[in-house]
Amino acid sequence: MAKTKINLVVGGIETRTPSEFLKQRFKEEEKIKAEIRKKLKPVKYRSDKLDPVENNYKELTYEEKRSEENEFIAYQRLKTDVHRDYKGTFTWLLFRARKELAFKKSEPYFFSRYGHIFSSKDLPTLLDLCWEMEVYGHCIFYDQKRYDSKTLRRMIHDLRHAKEHLSNVRKIMVGKDSDRKKHTPEQLPMFGKSQNVGLTFDSSLKNELQILDFEIADLLRIANDDLKLPAPTKDKEQIKLQYFIYLCEEIFKRINWDLFPNCDLSNKTTYNRECKNFILDMASLLDEINKTNPSTITNAYDRKAKYKMKYLGLMKCESEKQFNNLLKKIGL
Numbered sequence: 386m387a388k389t390k391i392n393l394v395v396g397g398i399e400t401r402t403p404s405e406f407l408k409q410r411f412k413e414e415e416k417i418k419a420e421i422r423k424k425l426k427p428v429k430y431r432s433d434k435l436d437p438v439e440n441n442y443k444e445l446t447y448e449e450k451r452s453e454e455n456e457f458i459a460y461q462r463l464k465t466d467v468h469r470d471y472k473g474t475f476t477w478l479l480f481r482a483r484k485e486l487a488f489k490k491s492e493p494y495f496f497s498r499y500g501h502i503f504s505s506k507d508l509p510t511l512l513d514l515c516w517e518m519e520v521y522g523h524c525i526f527y528d529q530k531r532y533d534s535k536t537l538r539r540m541i542h543d544l545r546h547a548k549e550h551l552s553n554v555r556k557i558m559v560g561k562d563s564d565r566k567k568h569t570p571e572q573l574p575m576f577g578k579s580q581n582v583g584l585t586f587d588s589s590l591k592n593e594l595q596i597l598d599f600e601i602a603d604l605l606r607i608a609n610d611d612l613k614l615p616a617p618t619k620d621k622e623q624i625k626l627q628y629f630i631y632l633c634e635e636i637f638k639r640i641n642w643d644l645f646p647n648c649d650l651s652n653k654t655t656y657n658r659e660c661k662n663f664i665l666d667m668a669s670l671l672d673e674i675n676k677t678n679p680s681t682i683t684n685a686y687d688r689k690a691k692y693k694m695k696y697l698g699l700m701k702c703e704s705e706k707q708f709n710n711l712l713k714k715i716g717l
Contacts, residue, residue, distance in 0.1 A: 433457070455592055459599035477705040478610075484520050484700065493519050495636075495670055507639040514639075516700045518632045522673035529621070530614045541608045548601040555594040558587070622677075624692070626685035628715050629674065631694035633664040661686055692716065 396413045400406040430450035431442045445453065487493075492500075493515035503511050532540070561574035575587045637660050642648065650656045661683050668674045668682055697711045 451592065452595060455595045456599045459596045459603060462596075463600055463603055474705065477708055480520065480699070480702075480708060484702075487516065487519050487700075495519075495667065498670075502641060502644060503639050504641045511636060511639050513698075513700070514632055514636050514696075517697070518629065518636070518667070518671070520699050521628060521632065522671050529617045530611060532611065533616070534612060537608055537612045541605060541612070544601055544605045544608065548598060548605065551594055551598050551601065555591055555598065558591050558594075622681065623685045623688065624716060626677075626682060627689060627692045628694055628697070628717075629668075630664060630682070630686050630689055633667045634660055634689075635696070636667070637663045657686075 394400070395406060395409040396416075398409055400409050428447075430445045430447060432445050432450075432453060433442070434453070435441070436443050491497075492512065495518070496512055496515040500508065500511070530537070558576055576590065642650065648655070648659060650659065664686060665679050665682060668677060668679075674682075692715075694715055697714060699708070699711060702708045702711060
């Protein structure tokens with residue numbers, strides 16, 4: 386006697402055809418998912434930025450959280466160290482940002498690489514000199530226009546238009562997402578569909594456009610800040626280099642010369658030659674100064690006797706007023 390065929394049973398219901406089986410299977414899966422969703426707590430998104438008024442991290446929707454993340458990505462891509470929330474002159478703003486970045490490191494770059502060639506008794510002073518050198522160049526050598534005002538205004542005009550058009554493209558794409566007439570993949574309003582790029586391209590593109598929008602906004606801010614900077618003045622760079630040269634020479638004096646017994650520094654010509662070479666090596670390690678023509682630095686060294694330089698202690702500076710008073714001591 387032949388055995389009676391038993392149909393597939395899903396959730397206590399017998400299914401006689403593949404379509405019935407799949408339909409019942411989907412129903413059971415939905416029940417399981419619904420039970421899981423009941424037990425799960427709703428996902429809450431919080432801002433990574435502390436609200437200065439309410440002194441807390443605001444709760445955000447998924448879209449707001451994604452937007453905040455896109456803004457962060459844009460900021461990291463540009464790698465601008467001019468923080469948005471600072472107030473004051475552009476020179477102070479740059480200095481404060483640079484000082485904060487410097488404090489995140491355990492020790493100055495030069496000290497970490499070449500500290501072993503200095504006398505141990507001088508290491509505390511040497512450390513202060515190296516920190517001073519790291520923060521000085523950035524705030525001083527970036528306090529003037531690099532583009533002329535006419536060029537900056539043209540760039541600002543073009544950036545504004547670029548931002549406006551990019552925003553419009555994204556608004557069109559996001560607006561089409563709410564189109565209720567779409568019923569099939571062929572009807573989905575998707576940019577790039579004719580190129581067979583798939584659904585992920587569309588969603589990724591909307592996020593990428595928002596990141597670009599934030600990037601352009603940041604570039605606009607930078608360009609507008611640059612517009613406020615003074616134009617370069619004749620011979621100003623030579624004056625600015627004097628404090629850098631002073632710091633380098635103070636560091637140079639603290640080298641452990643027992644390690645270099647054949648270097649006779651009692652000879653003035655030898656001293657000046659070796660000190661100049663040392664200063665050029667120091668300049669090559671600093672992003673703020675390494676683009677300066679070596680002859681400009683050596684010429685400034687030859688003029689150092691005309692300037693009365695002294696240690697300022699910029700790393701301990703806490704206010705714009707204190708910062709400006711210190712710079713006045715070296716004629717800046």
